[in-house]
Amino acid sequence: MTFLTDKTHLIRKLESVTPLSAGEKHAVLELPMTQRPLGAHEEIVRDGDVSNACVLILKGFACRYKHTAKGSRQIFSFHISGDIPDLQSLFLETMDHSLATITPSHVAFISHDSIRHLIRRHPRLAEALWRDMLVDAAILRQWIMGIGRRTAPSRIAHLFCEQFMRLRTVGLTNGNTCKLPLTQSDIADALGLSTVHVNRSLQVLRREELIDLRKGELKVVNWDSLCKRAEFDPAYLHLVSPFASAA
Amino acid sequence: MTFLTDKTHLIRKLESVTPLSAGEKHAVLELPMTQRPLGAHEEIVRDGDVSNACVLILKGFACRYKHTAKGSRQIFSFHISGDIPDLQSLFLETMDHSLATITPSHVAFISHDSIRHLIRRHPRLAEALWRDMLVDAAILRQWIMGIGRRTAPSRIAHLFCEQFMRLRTVGLTNGNTCKLPLTQSDIADALGLSTVHVNRSLQVLRREELIDLRKGELKVVNWDSLCKRAEFDPAYLHLVSPFASAA
């Protein structure tokens, strides 16, 4: 098994919400999957599709989104290694939004049948997946909170706190920096802002010496102040103890 | 079993996303629960609570919400008869938001133990609940779509379409009208608007002869135009065929 095909990020992620036994981890590792490399901005699943497999992100960045009638895009979530963004397709036949890569990525397809088989044999893994879906929903609620009630800079700050935490739980941060290859218009579409305003708000956060985002790399200059600016409280990520401590 | 204690709305709701056998319905009806009448604006579960039971709304209106540091409220969802708003507490220990009544209501508490027992015996019911949670998340995504990318009147129109559809699937509409006892400030807090602006936007929708909302009763004057105004596509509610047709 090569580096790219491995499921360490997935395991790490599941363990972040539910402790797993060696046997359960093994069962996950044994899940059959077919890998596929993708370019940037490639659609993986389309709004309205009916699929018989789930997508596991092995490497890269992806997002879920939907378009308005007038063509503007709303991004609902960003996805990183270890995420199964369309886990819902296991229970809801047709997709109600799309999934696409942001950067060149490696994804794996795991058939619904094998996941169903897995969770039938391992109730604790079923619980772990169930939790994962619920955390996904909790993240959506925070997203709403931000768009509905926070100013642009604090909204952006919150997104950065969340992404940093999520990347950290799968081991993809490096000290106080991490890869975050989002364009300003990605951020705008995620947070209900215009690109121009995202640009100006980023300058504010930079001037306040909270973060620095350049060339797809996020540097957290002052985590505590950033959290304060964002009103970020990681409780909604429901991380178990070893993962829960602030970065 | 009196009228108020019955679970017809819950069953109706579960059937709207997953067909159920007579045995499964019976198992749901047998679920032990303790009923409690509540006044308006009473907190049922508080942000940070750890509970050992789920809440089933038997009668009335409730909402899930959270407060900003500065005190403004963001509502994430409205709940009606048949909803189990905090189903997530079954898998996520501590609540990451609050749940409160809007109108005087009757709620029932169903212990986690008995739900766990139920879904262990009836995998299809587990699936139904799983689906229910996923539809809940899909609704959150639409909520984001609205707040992020729609104008105030169309956002409000979308909320009305959604509520009307949801009320209709549990049998709580009456022709083209339904109870919708939300104040303008409830709507504002749900959609990230100010009360004043909700008021003016409602006047717009009224003048356009799409809806009429007065004294907690919503009258849909022109369903098709309302859907168009809202860009409402009920696909995300994932209703099975007998429930899926447009109102």
Next chain:
DNA sequence: CGCCTATTTGATCTGATTCAAACAATGTGG
């Protein structure tokens, strides 16, 4: 009646959008 809560209206202000254009970085083909 009088109190409380909800709706409505008016006036003013502002965060964010839009439009437009310059600028920087990166990649591509000749």
Next chain:
DNA sequence: CCACATTGTTTGAATCAGATCAAATAGGCG
């Protein structure tokens, strides 16, 4: 290795949707 296209970032100016502040009106209800 340069010319050019492409994509992303930055800046400026005008405009607008929606917020805020303040006050009037309208319903319920004990």
